[in-house]
Amino acid sequence: MGKKKKTHLPFRINVLFFIIFLLFAFLILQLGVVQILHGEQAQKEIDRTENTITNVPVPRGLMYDRFGRALITNQPIYSITYTPPKNVQSKDKIELAEKLAKYIDKPDDKITEWDLKDYWIVKNQEEAYGRLSEKEQELDNTDQYHAVIDKVTDEDLEELTERDREVVAILRELNQAPALTPHIVKNEGVTEKEYAVVAEHLSELDGINVAIDWNRNNEFGSTFSNFIGSITSYDEGLPAENIDYYLTRNYSRNDRVGESGLEQQYESILKGQKKQIQNITDKDGDLVGTEVIHEGQQGKSLVLSIDIDLQQKVDKIVEEELEKVIKAHPSKNQYLTDALVVMMNPNTGEILSMSGKRYYRENEDENNPEAHFKDESFRTVYDAHRPGSAVKGATVLAGYESGVIDIGQTFYDTPIKIAGTPEKSSYTNLGYVNDLEALAKSSNVYMFYIAMRMGGEYNYVREANVKFDPDAFRQMRNYFKQFGLGVETGVDLPFESTGYQGSVAKAGLLMDYAIGQYDTYTALQLAQYVSTIANDGYRLRPHLVKEIRNPSTTDGPGSVAEVIQPEVLNKIDMEENELERVQEGFRRVFQHSDGTADHIFRNKDYKPAGKTGTAQNEVYRQNEAGEVVKVADVENLTLVGYAPYDNPEVAFAVIVPNVGLKAGDSINYYIGERILDAYFELKEQRSKNGIEIEDNENDEATNEEEEETEAESDEVNNEDTE
16 A cells, blocks of 8 residues: 655645734734834824814904094994805705795896806706717716806896896805805895894804894095095905905905095005804814904094085085185086185194086986086096196295295286297386285286296396206206195005106296196195295194094094194205295285285284186197097186184185186185185184094194204105106
């Protein structure tokens, strides 16, 4: 019997068991490593949460006039908001929109054709994607979707009901909401019933909430609204041109921000500090908790330098005088549309009133006489005009300081004729006049001699050529700039015009410049100019904000956070006796029998001083051939002044451009008279009521800054002409 054959099966089984043993040993070892060395980290990953900070806007700060009367307030309104969780699905938003549509009415005026097509596709997904060709079905998801959108027809959209359109309008808002950030679904026209019903069903409306929102309310209607400005709507959100600026400063894309006027200029003050909420989500994006980490604070308020009573009176005066002149000479004044006024405290730079009214003839309405007027006060800082003789104070001071005339200098006022140029003259031949008489009587010829001498001509001969150094333009403009003429005033607004500066340098044009017939200036620039003369030579920055106040829990402004102090931009480089000479000339304009405005102001108890002005101007229009042609010769009527002349507390500038020749009926004089009357009448009334107007409260601060501004003054004096 042969040997029995030995099998290899037990050996192979043993090898297999050994390998399995090794694998289990490795797995146990690995689990041990994880448990012992990385157990805590692994548990953290299991329990991982994410903290996200949400910024919730707060109400903006308010605005008050200088006496604490509310100009801009926040009007509470009902609001419905949506705060989406992370990773919310489109179908969930559609379901939410359909539920919410049962409780609110949402206008569909902002939905687009794309919104409607998108909704139709979601509701008819199988049919929509069934329209794709075999080739289109091979496209990626995005391209497939666009192909489906293109295949949705008008007939398909007609299937959508009015309720569907409401759902789409709500869905549009839900889709715009960033994760964990409240977004307005509706805040216009939310009724008490809608607010209550939505609040009652919040448990079934995930992410929906009800809140009290606010709108800006101008308590005085359109009065001064040009300068108060406006804010964007939720739909507009951040302005596209400045979106990066705002996003880097913790704004959200749909935040409302100031877009003009003081709302824009003081955005950082008015916006307040947002409420900060920390949202805690798990690894799946589900919200597991919230915590308020900063309560936020309403924006600070602004107390403006404006006297709203005075502003309303000035607006009415401007309207009445403008309408009176237009109706008295309708054909001659067919191009007269505007009258501009600025009033300010010459010792502090505080602006008391800025008025600009435009007359629209096409809005004539016998039943509503005010229909043809529109408040366009912004033109006091945007529109520049030839000022005429109002600037002669600066011309005389330039003559003193440049050394071409002395105090008391006399010239014979008779027409000037330079070879090859038209004759130039005053409104009448005045004979011999000195500097005071030249201001009081408004001699053009006196100013011509100053200009010729600054250009190098001291021996004028009629019909002959004159010497002329073109650099004289730069010199004279630099003197004018010391008063704020031709440069920014520095007013606290987002924009202001500096006017037009002529580019041609000729002797005759320098003579025109000397009488305000070449460069153009705004009403605010003229107000700053006359204020500088009134306050003994300090050019102050005009400002509309007087104080910044903390939020208040009661009616009226809160506690003072900051007082806006007077800021001296420069001290004019003139001798004290020279400035006093011009001040006396201005007094004579209003208070002396030789003065051009004496017949209006001579008997005023408030003792005003100032300078009248008339500038030749032209009106240009485009003809049928598209050419710009002159259609009329007109004149600008101006007036600058201050009162009282020996202790000024108010300064003003009036510009009435494009008045028909000899058809102005002294409108500039009467506006100036009436606005000064209004100012001092209000002051007297308030004094009787125990309310004092701060006349020269900041004189001391002004004087303290004199030394600091000497260097700045030199810088202005040496500035090159552009």
